Amino acid sequence: MVATQIRTEKVQQSRVQSVDWNNLPFGKIFSDHMFVSDYRNGEWTDDRIVPFGHFTMHPASMVLHYGQTIFEGMKASKLADGTPVLLSPLDHAKRLNASARRLMMAEFPEERFVEAVSQLVALDQDWIPPAEGSALYLRPFMFATDEFIGVRPSDSYRFCIFTAPVGPYYAKPVRLVVEQEYIRAVPGGTGEAKAGGNYAASLLPAYLAQQKGFDQVVWMGGPKQTQIQEVGTMNIFFVIDGEVVTPATDGAILKGITRKNFIAILRDKGYQVTERVVEIDEIVAAHDAGKLEEMFGAGTAAVVSHVAELQYKDKLMVLPDVAERKIGPMLKKHIDGLRTGAVEDKFNWLVRV
Ligand SMILES: Cc1ncc(COP(=O)(O)O)c(C=O)c1O
Structure with missing residues (x-):
């Protein structure tokens, strides 16, 4: 790895002693330090780790008007011997840059990204929660900082990484509704980028679904809006008659890590996994034939989010009890085990910091 000069200014007094590890609300508690780098005159400059704190912004900062902002979500955990580890950090660096290219933002060098995350986590490793299933959530993000009114790509950007300890995510099985009115993304749009605007646009449909008693929506695509894309902010998997099926990424689906x-x-375990177009009608048919064995969301935050019920138009489909499922629970256990070293890291996904 290329050694990068990162200036470090430590806090005088850590806040870590004040954390109640048994009560960690998601996304509200932030660790002592953050990484910051600024893109000016065509290069990233002044990489630094500084005390976590506010930014001041010019009212004409371009991000506030034209939305050039992208982010990542990843986690650090500790092996049984206390070594902090990251899972697939290079994949996150690459995806951030794929998002940057789509939004015409500056790419951040990938090895420098991994180095920045590693140094930040090493410094704030006491913030990695001790309980199994909990983690230090890492939020790398980038935004446009030109002070200018007018639609064009910004010439300057800020890249920042902060971290937040999060408790175990005891996700209860969710009730979903197939979204019939709103569209998250189409091929050629920005659905494959982790761009802030995608999430802003998802808030109203999610709110309306929640008003009707659902937890989240299933996003649909294809020429007739009959093809399943994702669920909320997760990719989706089905187990149909023993075969694992997930929608193929087509430019509109986020390529989840x-x-x-x-x-x-x-x-690797010998299961057949098919990435292809998944039509809602075939899911209905599989359900009616008693062959829809599992359905779950996949993402960094929850790892696996089991689906209990799926509403499509007037039809409510009820999935088997989680206790009867094999694949979703196995995958969750596998990822949680990787993060503590209990499961062998066969693919070398872990990076020790
Ligand atoms: C829209 C969307 N889809 C899928 C995912 C899952 O991606 P990952 O597994 O990389 O967390 C996320 C979360 O990042 C997301 O926001």
Whole structure:
């Protein structure tokens, strides 16, 4: 790895002693330090780790008007011997840059990304929660900082990484509704980028679904809006008559790193995994034939989110009890085990910091 000069300014007094590890609300508690780098005159400059704190912004900062902002979500955990580890950090660096290219933002060098995350986590390793299934959530993000009104790509950007300890995610099985009115993404749009605007656009449909008693929506695509894309902010998997099926990425679906890792784990264990177009009608038919064995979301935050019920138009489909499922629970256990060293890191996904 290329050694990068990162100036480090430590806090005078850590706040870590004040954390209640038994009560960690997601995304509200932030560790002592953050990494910051600024893109000016065509290069990233002044890489630094500094005390976590506010930014001041010019009212004309371009991100506030034209939305050039992208992010990542990843986790650090500790092996049984206390060594902090990251899971697939290079994949996150690459995806951030894929998002940057789509939004005409500056790419951040990938090895420098991994080095920045590693140094930040090493410094704040006491913030990695002790309980199994909990983690230090890492939020790398980038935004446009030109002070200018007018639609064009910004010439300057800020890249920042902060971290937040999060408790175990005891996700209860979710009730989903197939979204019939709103569209998350189409091929050629920005659905494959982890761009802030995608999430802003998803809030109203999610709110309306929640008003009707559902937890999240299933996003649909294809020429007639009959093809399943994703669920909320996760990729989706089905087990139909023993075969694992997930929608093929087509430019409108976020290329989840959990999705990619799940496919590798499953194939290594000898399961058949098919990435293809998944039509809602075939899911209905599989359900009616008693062959829809599992359905779950896959993402960094929850790892696996089991689906209990799926509503499509007037039809409510009820999935088998989680206790009867094999594949979703196995994948969750596998990823949680990798993060503590209990499961062998066969694919070299872990990076020790
Ligand atoms: C829209 C969307 N799909 C899928 C995912 C899952 O991706 P990953 O497994 O990389 O967390 C996420 C979360 O990052 C997401 O926001």
